[in-house]
Amino acid sequence: MSHDTHEEVHITPYKTYYIILGLLLVLTAITVGVTLIHLGTFSVAVALFVATIKGSLVLLYFMHLKFDNKLFLALVAIVFAVYTAVIAITFIDYLSR
Amino acid sequence: MSDHSTTQSHGLVHRDDEGSKLGMWLFIFTEILLFGALFLVYSVYRFKNQDAFHAAALNLDTVIGTINTVILIVSSATIAMSISALQQKNKKLAITLMVITLVLAFSFLVNKYFEWGAKFHHGLYPGAEHLISLGSGQNQFFFLYFFMTGLHAFHVIVGMGFIIFVMRQVMRDELTYNNYTRLENAGLYWHLVDLIWIYLFPLFYLIH
Amino acid sequence: MSETVLKAGTADQQYQPSYLEMETKHKGILAWILATDHKRIAQLYFFSMMIMFLIGALIGVLIRIELMAPGRTIMDAQTYNGFFTLHGIIMIFMFVIPGLPAVFGNFVMPIMIGAKDVAFPRVNLLSWYLYVIGGLIVLTSQFVGSGPPDGGWTFYAPYSVKSAANIGMAAMGAFFLGFSSILTGLNFLVTIHRMRAPGMDWFKMPLFVWALYATGWIQILATPVVGITLVLVVFERVFQLGFFDPAFGGDPILYQHLFWIYSHPAVYIMILPAMGAISEIIPTFAQRTIFGYKAIVVSSLLIAFVGYFVWGHHMYTSGMSDTAKWVFSFITFLVAIPSAIKVFNWVATLYKGSIDIQPPLLYAVSFMFTFMIGGFTGLIIGAVAQDIHLHDTTFIVGHFHYIVFGGTGFAFFGALHYWYPKMYGRMYNIKLANIAWGLFFFGFNVLYFPMFVAGYMGMPRRYFDYLPEFYIPNLISTMGSWFLYAGIILMIYNLVKSRKTGAIAPANPWNGVTLEWSIQSPPTYENFDEIPVVKDGPYKFK
Numbered sequence: 001m002s003h004d005t006h007e008e009v010h011i012t013p014y015k016t017y018y019i020i021l022g023l024l025l026v027l028t029a030i031t032v033g034v035t036l037i038h039l040g041t042f043s044v045a046v047a048l049f050v051a052t053i054k055g056s057l058v059l060l061y062f063m064h065l066k067f068d069n070k071l072f073l074a075l076v077a078i079v080f081a082v083y084t085a086v087i088a089i090t091f092i093d094y095l096s097r
Numbered sequence: 098m099s100d101h102s103t104t105q106s107h108g109l110v111h112r113d114d115e116g117s118k119l120g121m122w123l124f125i126f127t128e129i130l131l132f133g134a135l136f137l138v139y140s141v142y143r144f145k146n147q148d149a150f151h152a153a154a155l156n157l158d159t160v161i162g163t164i165n166t167v168i169l170i171v172s173s174a175t176i177a178m179s180i181s182a183l184q185q186k187n188k189k190l191a192i193t194l195m196v197i198t199l200v201l202a203f204s205f206l207v208n209k210y211f212e213w214g215a216k217f218h219h220g221l222y223p224g225a226e227h228l229i230s231l232g233s234g235q236n237q238f239f240f241l242y243f244f245m246t247g248l249h250a251f252h253v254i255v256g257m258g259f260i261i262f263v264m265r266q267v268m269r270d271e272l273t274y275n276n277y278t279r280l281e282n283a284g285l286y287w288h289l290v291d292l293i294w295i296y297l298f299p300l301f302y303l304i305h
Numbered sequence: 306m307s308e309t310v311l312k313a314g315t316a317d318q319q320y321q322p323s324y325l326e327m328e329t330k331h332k333g334i335l336a337w338i339l340a341t342d343h344k345r346i347a348q349l350y351f352f353s354m355m356i357m358f359l360i361g362a363l364i365g366v367l368i369r370i371e372l373m374a375p376g377r378t379i380m381d382a383q384t385y386n387g388f389f390t391l392h393g394i395i396m397i398f399m400f401v402i403p404g405l406p407a408v409f410g411n412f413v414m415p416i417m418i419g420a421k422d423v424a425f426p427r428v429n430l431l432s433w434y435l436y437v438i439g440g441l442i443v444l445t446s447q448f449v450g451s452g453p454p455d456g457g458w459t460f461y462a463p464y465s466v467k468s469a470a471n472i473g474m475a476a477m478g479a480f481f482l483g484f485s486s487i488l489t490g491l492n493f494l495v496t497i498h499r500m501r502a503p504g505m506d507w508f509k510m511p512l513f514v515w516a517l518y519a520t521g522w523i524q525i526l527a528t529p530v531v532g533i534t535l536v537l538v539v540f541e542r543v544f545q546l547g548f549f550d551p552a553f554g555g556d557p558i559l560y561q562h563l564f565w566i567y568s569h570p571a572v573y574i575m576i577l578p579a580m581g582a583i584s585e586i587i588p589t590f591a592q593r594t595i596f597g598y599k600a601i602v603v604s605s606l607l608i609a610f611v612g613y614f615v616w617g618h619h620m621y622t623s624g625m626s627d628t629a630k631w632v633f634s635f636i637t638f639l640v641a642i643p644s645a646i647k648v649f650n651w652v653a654t655l656y657k658g659s660i661d662i663q664p665p666l667l668y669a670v671s672f673m674f675t676f677m678i679g680g681f682t683g684l685i686i687g688a689v690a691q692d693i694h695l696h697d698t699t700f701i702v703g704h705f706h707y708i709v710f711g712g713t714g715f716a717f718f719g720a721l722h723y724w725y726p727k728m729y730g731r732m733y734n735i736k737l738a739n740i741a742w743g744l745f746f747f748g749f750n751v752l753y754f755p756m757f758v759a760g761y762m763g764m765p766r767r768y769f770d771y772l773p774e775f776y777i778p779n780l781i782s783t784m785g786s787w788f789l790y791a792g793i794i795l796m797i798y799n800l801v802k803s804r805k806t807g808a809i810a811p812a813n814p815w816n817g818v819t820l821e822w823s824i825q826s827p828p829t830y831e832n833f834d835e836i837p838v839v840k841d842g843p844y845k846f847k
Binding site: 115134232234244 | 425548
């Protein structure tokens with residue numbers, strides 16, 4: 001339980017944020033653009049896939065999961081896994097009704 | 098959640114930055130599950146009323162939705178950069194970036210206000226005769242639309258309050274380059290607001 | 306427990322002012338209701354919770370008197386509906402869910418890990434206020450608006466969104482109580498992660514702390530789901546929305562999914578800390594290291610994890626698909642394994658121990674007895690085929706009272722008798738405590754066991770009236786409730802009286818070895834003069 005957090009301060013350079021911001025804007029453009037082409041049932045999958053990439057960028061860079069204590073990264077992963085499992089199990093009911 | 102573990106009464110001048118950040122993350126988990134439950138409701142009703150959801154989504158303004166998405170993404174970047182600024186002892190830049198974040202947040206709400214206003218104008222609100230005549234699937238879409246974007250807007254307001262709170266502390270030098278966890282926590286909260294919107298946006302505005 | 310710790314700890318040669326007497330910034334009642342000390346907050350919780358428990362138990366006795374004979378006995382049908390709803394809301398949301406974590410978790414957990422307080426003392430106080438506000442809202446809902454809430458503590462839609470009774474307000478109260486529970490869980494998780502004393506590794510923590518850790522995760526990950534669901538119900542009532550109303554294409558079964566996604570894990574919020582407390586009491590009174598420490602730790606985490614995915618077993622008769630039914634049934638059977646591991650380990654700990662039969666051990670052993678009956682009947686109704694027959698009968702009522710009251714209730718009072726000398730520095734009358742336990746245990750079984758019989762015969766639960774063939778089990782059950790209540794009253798009399806007049810308790814009356822026994826009774830404000838350095842795992846008896 002040492003409090004050495006100050007010795008290894010990580011300062012994210014502005015450049016990183018510019019790059020991530022640029023990527024997020026490009027991905028937003030892609031996801032809006034994709035709706036113009038009709039992909040049928042794939043459109044939900046594509047939208048969620050792009051949203052998940054964007055979400056991961058926000059979590060890793062803006063929310064510093066990449067640089068912080070890896071405990072946080074592990075916890076976030078577990079929480080999302082539990083949540084996904086809850087959705088999946090609920091849909092066992094709806095898909096088989 | 099901004100509460101530090103410092104307890105003057107216990108005579109401990111002991112600050113646990115990692116602990117307060119962990120507390121913030123745990124709080125964020127509760128928020129994720131809170132919205133998660135609503136996304137579950139959304140997926141079940143969309144699964145049951147696929148055509149109605151597509152038809153109803155056509156009433157939403159993709160342009161405003163996209164503008165608001167860009168606003169939130171940029172504001173998310175500015176608050177993240179203000180942390181770097183404060184860490185580099187550039188107090189002035191940190192405050193400027195926070196002010197930009199707040200302005201962007203406010204413009205998000207203004208857009209939301211006009212967007213909701215237009216829906217009410219077109220009789221697309223819960224209980225309106227026009228909406229009821231569209232059938233139960235479209236009703237569910239708009240219940241969820243109002244409830245989820247409304248709850249999100251509420252989080253935008255709370256996030257703005259949080260940022261104003263830490264901004265005052267930065268101004269008074271209560272938060273500095275070696276004591277910035279509270280700013281980080283406000284930032285985390287703001288990114289959460291962004292994160293939720295990243296999913297709300299395609300699920301409501303982009304089903305065509 | 307290392308030598309150095311014991312030396313530094315058993316410093317009651319020189320008594321210092323305890324947390325009960327210390328001077329604070331505020332005076333009088335304010336010194337309590339504005340306290341941020343974890344021990345004082347534990348006391349705040351304890352008193353508010355006991356008031357709610359006594360109200361809830363009294364209502365329970367009234368319900369039993371009404372059911373003593375067929376037809377109207379002492380109240381009309383609508384009052385009865387209101388009463389069983391209120392009994393459920395009070396007991397579930399205000400007693401068993403917050404019970405052990407908020408009272409004993411707050412009191413001993415920081416001490417057990419060698420900390421001076423929890424991570425966020427002011428948030429801790431805030432969660433007590435949220436508890437009180439939630440409690441007051443629920444109680445107020447009885448007297449204002451369009452009549453006391455009815456329809457049960459589960460707020461099942463669509464009845465809850467259509468009933469004229471004051472259900473919205475009660476749901477809001479439950480929302481606040483949930484928020485309080487979230488903040489407690491959050492606080493404990495950060496405390497356990499960040500504030501363990503030097504040397505207190507994860508696998509040197511006492512098992513009660515581990516149980517609270519697992520519980521904290523459920524509180525954080527499950528409670529928001531029910532919170533937002535109750536808000537949806539309130540909005541549906543107020544703003545003409547129709548999330549769960551079939552008239553708007555809403556799906557009432559989805560409500561049940563959402564409700565049980567929280568409320569089944571909530572059962573583990575109730576039982577895990579109870580199991581943790583039992584895992585403290587048993588080694589102390591057997592003077593023997595706990596059998597299978599790591600197995601108990603892992604089983605706590607497994608219960609928390611697997612317990613998150615079994616909610617559907619509350620819904621076998623509600624219209625779920627058959628596939629979902631057997632999936633949920635299968636996962637439900639899996640949860641029985643870690644629960645059984647714990648019972649096995651407790652029994653193995655007692656085996657060949659030097660057992661000292663004291664009130665806390667009596668409660669712990671009777672916990673094992675009642676919990677096993679509750680657990681095995683749980684397997685019976687966890688199987689789909691039997692549940693179709695037994696669902697919504699008093700068999701279910703019997704089952705969950707054996708788990709929730711026979712489990713959490715007995716563990717709560719066992720923990721109370723265990724830590725009472727630490728909390729107040731006084732010892733209660735052991736003989737009286739034993740008699741109260743006897744009445745309690747006897748009354749409990751007489752009250753709830755006949756429910757299995759009546760339920761198996763087909764008596765529906767929550768009914769105001771019943772057929773004459775169910776008369777005998779109901780009569781026996783009602784008589785049992787009197788013994789139970791007498792036991793509770795006697796126990797409270799004993800504890801309240803001993804608070805002022807009991808013999809002075811030593812620092813370590815039971816010869817326990819976890820850290821809380823190494824400091825004076827009652828503890829000082831700071832708990833430890835010097836933060837102890839831990840070398841060995843817990844439960845090393847000499």
